[in-house]
Amino acid sequence: MLERLRKAENTSPGSDGITYKHWRAVDPECRVLHLIYKICLQNKRIPSVWKESKTILIPKGGDPTDIKNWRPIALYRTIYKIYTSCLVDRLRTWSTNEGVFCHAQKGFMPHDGVIEHNFALQTYLDNARRSQGEACVALLDFSNAFGSMPTAVISTTLRRAGIGDDMIEVLEDIMNGGSTCIATENGMTQPTEVNSGVRQGCPLSGFLFNAGLESVLRAINRRGQELQPSTQHHCLAYADDVTLIAENPENLQQLIDLTHEHSRDLALEINPRKCVTLHLSGRVPRGPRMTEFHIQETGIQMLEEFQSAKFLGRLIGFNILNENDRIDQINAKGRKILNSKLAPWQRIDTFWSFVLPATIFLMRSWQYNKTAYETLDRELRALIKKTLYLPQRAANEYLYGSSTGGACAIPIAAEDSDLFLVDTAFKLLTSPDEAIRALAREDCARVASGRFDQAPSMDLIPRLMTEEATPRRAFQHQTLWSKARSASLRLGLRWRWSLLNENPVIHSKNKELTWRDRKMIASFLRNSLRSRRDDALQQKPDQGKTMHLVSAERASSHFLKDGKYISFADWRFIHRGRLNLLPVNGARRAPNGDTRCRRCGQFDETLPHVINHCMRHSNAMQMRHNALIERIKATAQYLHWTTIFQNQIVPGTNQTSRPDLVLQKNGQAIFIDVTCPFENGSTAFTVARH
Structure with missing residues (x-):
């Protein structure tokens, strides 16, 4: 219940x-x-x-x-x-x-x-x-x-x-x-x-x-x-x-x-x-x-x-005139949503909810080739970056990485078409319906038999899905198994036949997927590929240098779907800020340009300098600090904590420091000091604590 x-x-x-x-x-x-x-x-x-x-x-x-x-x-x-x-x-x-x-x-x-x-x-x-x-x-x-x-x-x-x-x-x-x-x-x-x-x-x-x-x-x-x-x-x-x-x-x-x-x-x-x-x-x-x-x-x-x-x-x-009409419809719907007057986070959420799910059945039922989905990705990618207020040179890994890694977790249609083909093939070969399972294995073994010119057997199924160099006969038409084979090779998967339970097994990195894992094939492969993109993004010396900090807390990306606690100005700033793509002098791509701060003229105009170090912005820094204190204070009050001191020396102590907040509840007291480290490395937090 x-x-x-x-x-x-x-x-x-x-x-x-x-x-x-x-x-x-x-x-x-x-x-x-x-x-x-x-x-x-x-x-x-x-x-x-x-x-x-x-x-x-x-x-x-x-x-x-x-x-x-x-x-x-x-x-x-x-x-x-x-x-x-x-x-x-x-x-x-x-x-x-x-x-x-x-x-x-x-x-x-x-x-x-x-x-x-x-x-x-x-x-x-x-x-x-x-x-x-x-x-x-x-x-x-x-x-x-x-x-x-x-x-x-x-x-x-x-x-x-x-x-x-x-x-x-x-x-x-x-x-x-x-x-x-x-x-x-x-x-x-x-x-x-x-x-x-x-x-x-x-x-x-x-x-x-x-x-x-x-x-x-x-x-x-x-x-x-x-x-x-x-x-x-x-x-x-x-x-x-x-x-x-x-x-x-x-x-x-x-x-x-x-x-x-x-x-x-x-x-x-x-x-x-x-x-x-x-x-x-x-x-x-x-x-x-x-x-x-x-x-x-x-x-x-x-x-x-x-x-x-x-x-x-x-x-x-028979001989169906199957053009990419349904893909074109999905493409048109995606373009309308991403060009609409909705708030940008609403556009992303609507795109997630109505455009991407429409492709899953087409992929699982092997109706279109991968090239159709590659075209779909290519035409929508520019609009997604526009919605995120990112330039076209922004790393694609930020769009397609995982949400736990601080990325937007938008599926890649061409990649999903591969993993859903593998998912469908594996589920048919391990179906709990004996009639379907027997039909699938017989048909797959027959296709493999035509490839290897051998009598059909279950041992040929993993060979068909794994071996790259196999002869191909001109009379063979494209089947689910030939598509799943190509997808499996592109994903770098290895298949074998388990003699213990008479079922196929898929090897992906250090994970072995058996018939017991048949419901998680697609999700596991997708998460694995997203994890690779997270690692690739964090390895980028320019656009990826803050992403390991962004990925440290899921709350860092809470606003992507619902836009809660974020303004339009924040949205225009945050994605470019994460990838170091804001128009600051210190991040210009042109060589031999003036990288000094346009306000103080003393240091390189990097994002940490503008946000946390340029004294021309000290008033804005103070306002940001005070706004955070008020947010914490309001949350504490909601949770029945009482503010007994704010920016005051605590009486009865030998300390001359003035904590930002002292909260009390049920005989307990919490001393809170607020600071806003905005740097490219985790050492900024250690320095701030001291």
């Missing part, structure tokens, strides 16, 4: 207006919530007001006057969502351990479902293309699937799985008796009773929908196994996105008919106009065949050459 509340994002609240932030403030230990939830579980009931929601309609595309083209999202009270989140965590663990859901269903499950399904589908298409076989695929779309699922079907499925009568009663109370108000352009509607389906927006909805659809998926797999015993995947499901796979058109049509029949038994309706089919043949002339498939009497759209359809965020088809 604590973990759920800690990780909860501050999304839109329900009708009571209470957010997760409020709960963290008033009940940080979850003691009150624990008592409330304990009562709910004991009585197998929740308050009726928890079942009330506000529904927001999100457009899905198409005709806006057609209600089917809108996705309803229900906003519930946060107290209800924390409760159901805790329930669904337990239910997912139970369903995974007991094998309640078949391996075809990846939606709302603890798997890399989108990546695994994309890989599986692409592998079957590539196999047909390579082996002169056939692959027939149908991407099915259900109309209002979540809202149509009968709750009785969900209860029946879970009861058969052995969930227990007590939990069935808890879930049935949650599913029944709800109501919602729909937000329209004219305001909120009157409350409407919800008598069927599960509500998108409820943490339980995904699990409950999976339970209701399970009978359909198992029926598809049984029929597929009868038709094609040698194929591991006959159906790929991600919640209500169901994709059928067959080796020939006759088998695919049978699976479509079966799916339609069983779906109607669940009151689910397949929408033929949003369904897509692809019949790919590897025989000459290689490409798609215009084979028509039907749902009852209605034909389904067929993909031709150069056409594509989106499958879980990735395009599928």
